[in-house]
Amino acid sequence: MTVLILTSEQDVTADMVVAQLHERGVPLVRFDPGDLPGEGALSAEYVRGEFRGYLSAGGRVVSMSGLRSIWMRRPNEPAAHAAEPSAWLSAESGQALYGMLDCTNARWMNDPGAATKARQKPWQLRLAHRSGFPVPATIITTYPQVARQFAEQYRHVVVKTVSGKPPSDPPMALPTTLVPPDADFAGVAAGPTLLQRYIAKRADVRLTSVGDEQFAARKVSEPGQVDGRYGDTGHVWEPVEVPARITRAVAAYKDLANLAYGAFDFAEDSEGTWWFLECNQGGQFGFVELETGLPIAEAVAGWLSFTAE
Missing domain, CATH: 3.40.50 (Rossmann fold)
Structure with a gap:
């Protein structure tokens, strides 16, 4: 076979x-x-x-x-x-x-139909709530007044893309960015805008789930760092134990989404809470394995080569 x-x-x-x-x-x-x-x-x-x-x-x-x-x-x-x-x-x-x-x-x-649905950020956020993850308060809106009220309520908010990195030539980077308190939200009317309460994080966490297995790695953040994908913090990824609540939530999320594989990103705050940011159904794991030695490729190969009795 x-x-x-x-x-x-x-x-x-x-x-x-x-x-x-x-x-x-x-x-x-x-x-x-x-x-x-x-x-x-x-x-x-x-x-x-x-x-x-x-x-x-x-x-x-x-x-x-x-x-x-x-x-x-x-x-x-x-x-x-x-x-x-x-x-x-x-x-x-x-x-x-x-x-x-x-x-x-x-x-x-993953199944193509499930994978397509899993890429939708609004659906991800709803599924994350249902699965039991801590999720930062979030809005997606084209109403400038709604965006302004959200920013006034939470004070420290970030803006993200709804769909992720867009196809372009040359490639365009769209990092998560802090919104200044006096921001002009008129531009929100031009297209759906995702605003989220800012989590002052002490570390980024990447959890790679393969079948029933979970592999988590943690990298310490610099004070005030917003997007862990950009900038060198001087720290490396290190293996970390997965909290029981997160273990259960990951399993529930994948079951609801019909995913065999998922790369989950979290922001760890000063109290050690892992806040759900997103789940990339096709996310890379090579960089994590190379720095941590976590046997993720072996787990993927094991899942792919499994034959039911």
């Missing part, structure tokens, strides 16, 4: 899992949807109630009936590398590829 890894060519995190799968002797095929059509090819047959499907990449062919699991790691848009790319060709290729893969009995990390 074969493991199918859907990702781009340049993906060091996937490389770490590939190495673990090779050590286990597990057959795998690495496929970039961006190479379909072209370097990648597929064929599916639906005849007399039977389904047969095949996918090829790099000179290797895998039968859909022989798939054990599918890791949707960091795939390119279907047909992204086509000779004449178009929105129509991407839609056709995506429907063909993912529709065919959904016909298999393989288990997903």
